[in-house]
Amino acid sequence: MPDNENKIREGLLAYKKEKKNQKWKYIMEAAAALLVFLILWQLAVISGMVSSRTLPAPTTLVMTFIDKLTSTVPDGNTLGTNILASLQVALTGFVLATVIGVPLGLIMGWYKGADKFVGPIFELLRPVPPIAWIPLIVVFFGIGLQAKAVIIFLGVFVSNVINAYTGIKLTKRTYIDVAKTFGASDFETFMKVGIPYSMPMLFTGLKTSLGSAWSTLVAAEMLAAKAGLGNMLQIGRNLGRPDIVILGMVTIGVLGAIMGGILSGVEKKFLRWKLDD
Amino acid sequence: MFQNEDAKLSIIRKIVYAALPFLALLLLVIFYNYAVTKLPNVLPTGTGLYERAVSTFTKPIKKINLIGHVLTSLKRVLIALCFAWAFGIVFGVAIGWSKTLKATFGTIFEMIRPIPPIAWIPLIVMAFGIGETSKIILVFIGGVIPVIMNTQGGIRLVEKEYIDVGRLYKANTWQMLTEIVMPTAFPSIFAGIRTSVSTGWTVVLAAEMMGSDVGIGSLVTRGWNAGDMALVIVSIICIGIVGFILSFLLNKFERIVCPWNR
Secondary structure, X not given: OXXXXXXXXXXXXXXXXXXXXXXXXXXXXXXXXXXXHHHHHHHHHHOOOOOOOOOOOHHHHHHHHHHHHXXXXXXXXXXXXXXXXXXXXHHHHHHHHHHHXXXXXXXXXXXXXXXXXXXXXXXXHOOOOHHHHHHHHHHHHOOOHHHHHHHHHHHHHHHHHHHHHHHHHOOOHHHHHHHHHOOOOHHHHHHHHHHHHHHHHHXXXXXXXXXXXXXXXXXXXXXXXXXXXXXXXXXXXXXXXXXHHHHHXXXXXXXXXXXXXXXXXXXXXXXXXXXXX | OHHHHHHHHHHHHHHHHHHHHHHHHHHHHHHHHHHHHHOOOOOOOHHHHHHHHHHHHHOOEOOEOXXXXXXXXXXXXXXXXXXXXXXXXXXXXXXXXXHHHHHHHHHHHHHHOOOOHHHHHHHHHHHHOOOHHHHHHHHHHHHHHHHHHHHHHHHHOOXXXXXXXXXXXXXXXXXXXXXXXXXXXXXXXXXXXHHHHHHHHHHHHHHHHHOOOOOHHHHHHHHHHOOOHHHHHHHHHHHHHHHHHHHHHHHHHHHHHOOOOO
């Protein structure tokens, strides 16, 4: 039935075209919305509806951005230096907390003795937001890189342990029994069944804790720092420079989104087996 | 004989397991006491902590006792979250349901979303001062994001077949939303509400630490600036207890409203 086949092919083509059109329409609408948003913002500032003392116009922001690439005024560092300072601290804390926290959580979830021993301490630490630790940490470690890395470490560490723990606890009993039936030792089952099974949950947790690390860092830098994006924000506020403040916010947002994107990419690579089924 | 040995072993194991949590807590206490002897001028002793906690009642800070400060913070969170839930669910449904709204308002939301709520503090304070309004706006920003994300995510989980069935029976948009979409999306929305509570609690602390006279977060900064570490630690303990109670209550509540979620 070549006639029928042709019809199907035509239908499929039409469907694909329709899909493509819809995608285009979506992109155009999104672009239009952003444009309208920026124009309204600009107009609101120019017309004086919103004071430029609290909200600078988008064009001013672009100028500040270009200026800040080379200028160290007003917080003593260029934008690049601030970004590097913040990234260095956030990543140091995050990586350390992941390297130590994830294995600990996995072991706690698998071995009952470890759970009983370390569990209560985490139950105590869990409800305290990392920001609340800032004063104590600053008293012990000062306001340098080390202190902030410790604050980030604390926050991420607790949430990583809990996520890894919950993830591995969810391992289906059946899978464990199958592994045991085939003669796997407890450790082998842990490595080959438990850990892979907890991966999806673990990645979800990592993404959340990366976000919280980034936001805790901003708080830490706002409260006590000499460099970094949070410090830039705080100085911008003290000097009444909303353009510096918004530039800082946008940079923080963009970097956060990029880091989240990288982690999602790693997740996709790691968990291809999970996405397939 | 062999079996007996085995039973003995398992009893010993049980006793060890039962003792481990206490051992861990004991170690924590010993470690803290060791830290106190190393830094006697910085860290308060256990009794010092207790006395400081009592003195927040006998000599209230700003004429408000410890519980009053906690309640002030909680009130800020609650007011802001009511707005955040109402707005977040409506907005989330709108951008989850309509492609055009998602392309327009959703895109603008996506641009703003990655900025952590704490990074909004300077801007909001510049615009609204350090009063109640700015704190409520900040908690709103923190709380609304997870609610919007989870609402639109939940709506996307609704199976297409259900919607087709609705169309077949000529349901209008309102009926579709209330009778097909919302019940499916509800557990996800509730998860968003749960996240919004813990985010709200963190954000209010940060906002109070950056500038405020009352509220549990302001006590942390106050103790910090005065070198009164006992007050800082008492406040941290309070913050932890409230955080624990909040998550406990939400757990119970979730069992009631979404019993099918385990």
